Each structure stands twice: as structure tokens, then as C-alpha cells.
Amino acid sequence: MKRFCLEVSGDFACYTRPEMKVERVSYDLITPSAARAVFESILWKPAIRWQMRRIEVLRPVRWTSVRRNEVASVVSTRNVITAMNEGRGQLGLYVEDDRQQRAGLFLRDVAYRLHADLEFLPARAPNDTLTKYAEMFARRAEKGQCVNQPYLGCREFAARFRLVKDHAAEPPPEASVDGDLGWMLYDIDFDHPNDPRPKFFRARIERGVLDLERMEVRG
Template sequence: MSFCLEVQGDYACFTRPEMKVERVSYDFITPSAARSVFEAILWKPEIRWQVERIEILAPVRWISVRRNEVGAVISTRNVQTAMTAGQGQLGLYIEDERQQRAGLFLRDVRYRLHARITAVKGEALHNPAKYAEMFSRRASKGQCVNQPYLGCREFDARFRLVTSPHGEPEPCVDVDGDFGWMLYDMDFSRPADPKPTFFRARVVRGVLDLSGVEVRS
């Protein structure tokens, strides 16, 4: 069964993987980011979400922000030592590791996301309606497992369940054309070594149709 969500936020950043230092966003939401919005409302190991269509409802607007980030993580070796000895140095001093970086983000974004539930195992194979009803109930009440976000966790997403197309805004026709290769999702067929997959993002009058897209590693 397919569902539709309208998602919007003040800021978003769907980071291009080819940018190594500065964060630069794609022009609009990626399929993997769209999937994570649905999973934030309902995630079960028995199901998978398949994003079928993305409608861009607002013009693409950019904002450049310079912000402070931490340029290091706590050492895995220190963590293992602390677990073995029962004590250790696990602190990370922000003042020593602070880095100032620029980012090119999106602002005032708004999308309509279409996705369907795919049963993969267990009860979902025999009773898919249960999961559909569960999602509808949670989404209509604004409930979620964790706060949905738009690329970065600090950019929270507001969502609502769309039950009928009547009275809904039309996609932004100014967003049109070939936007090049875009991240599609991560391939977890080998859990120890996940690989990114990409597709050619072609938008027609504000609509990105993901049915039948060719995905490449």
C-alpha cells in the first residue's frame, strides 16, 4: 500500500558525497532521505519502505552558513581500553578540536513524498494491512519514533499525512531538467561493507519519478 506525506522545513542539507570538507547540498531531497522520514514514523524489521515519487513544492532556495564543527571523534582504542580497565580517557575537548566550516544549504523546503510498504519477512508477509493501519494512525496523529530530519539532524522536518490529492498544491514547475547523478541509497547486501548507489535525477515540472530508475554503484 502506498502513502503520501507532505514534508517541510526551514533548512535542509542533503550532502553531496563528492564534497570532502564543506557541506554542499543536492538541489532537493534524496530518495534515502525521503525513506528515512517514513522510517522515523514507522520502522519494523519486517518491512521496507520503497520511495516511488518525490514532488518538489517550493522553489530551490540556497543559504550559505559558516558554523563550528568538531573535527575528531573519540578513539575506538581508548573506548576498548576503558571497557577492559573500567576507566580511561574518553573526553573530547571541543576547544582543541573545533573547526569552522562553510556549508551551502537549502532553505524553506517543501516536498510531497510517495512511498509504499514492502513486506520482507515475518508477520508482514501474512498481515500487511496491520502495518499500513499502524502507519496511518501514527502519521495522522503526528507520532514518530524519532524526529524526522532533512539531511542533518539539526534540520528537523514537519510532516502531515496526505490522504487525498484534492486541494493540495501543485509541484513547482520551475524545478525542471536533468540534475545529474544523485545518491539513491546504500546497498547493505554486504553489511560489513555497504556501498552507495546512484541514479540519474531527471525532474519533470517539479516531479521526480523513481519508478523504474536505473541504479548504479
């Protein structure tokens, strides 16, 4: 495995709590799955896997309340199946007829340092090496290249990122972010594709640092 560190920042972020049914209310900081998605947006291949190890909060937690117009429904699964089988069907949604206003409690002015291990799966690419993918990621991250634009929870909240080469030379985490943040979503378990299940962990942050290697994950 090879460890990498990214500094990620943005004007707004929303890591929605799943227990909130209608309104979008964010966790206090980025979730491990959202952090992993930032690395995957820069480089993802079938032969590699990203494992989040550490999250450092670089700015105080700030909130903002926003009211937005959203579409109230999704395209019917039955209509999609019909369109696939018959080559025709109604897949459109008209925003003017299906608009509703929802409030959201979002984070603002966020910045994190994300530490992740790049794991190589040789069974999926016998002729490749860990070094190949590590160099590929470092080259792309240093140039600011990505497969798709990284985002902070919601796609409209684009993220800026840079590769951190020398972690010791960086400023310390935000010490005011400290304590037990309660249960937080860790990831979705897709071992059973027909019954994906969320996994949670108790998020205890110490002086701006969330050490994921010490966390106990529960299904």
C-alpha cells in the same frame, strides 16, 4: 504493498554531496534515502520495508550560505574497543580544543511530497499482516507521532510532516524545478556489511516531479 504520501517541510535542509570532502554542500533536493528516513522515523519494524517511489518539489530551490562551528574529529575506534573490553577508557572530546569553522551551502524554505510503498515481509512476522502495519502508520502520521523527530539531512534541521490522504486535492508541484540534476546518491548497499557501497542514479526531474520508478540505479 500499500502506498502512502507525506508532505514534509522545513526552514533549512542539507543533503550533503559525498564528493565534497570538507565543506557541506547540499544536493538540489531531498535524496531518496533521506526521504525514506522520514517514513522510518514515524514507523519502523523488522517486518516492514519502505520503498520510495516519487518525490514532488513544492517550492522553488533556494540556497543560503552558513558558517558553523563543528568538532574536527571523532572518538577513536581503538578507545571505544578498549572501553568495551576493559570497562574504562577515554571517550570524551573537548569542543574547546577541537573546534573548527566550516562553511556550508544549504537549502532553505523547503517542502516536498514524498510517496512510498509500505512493503510487508511475512517471513519476519508470520502472524502479522500488511493491514496491521498500514493502519499503524496511518494512525501515527495523522496524529503527528514519530519514534524520533524527522529531519532534513542534518539532525539540527527538524522537519514538519503531515499525512496526505487525497493527493488529487493537493496543489501541483513547483514546475520551475525541471531538468537533469546529475548524479545523486540513491542509498547505501549493506549486502556486504564489511564493505558498504554507495548507489547512485541520474536525477532527472520533470516539472517538479522526480519519478524514482523510472530511474536506473548504479552501484
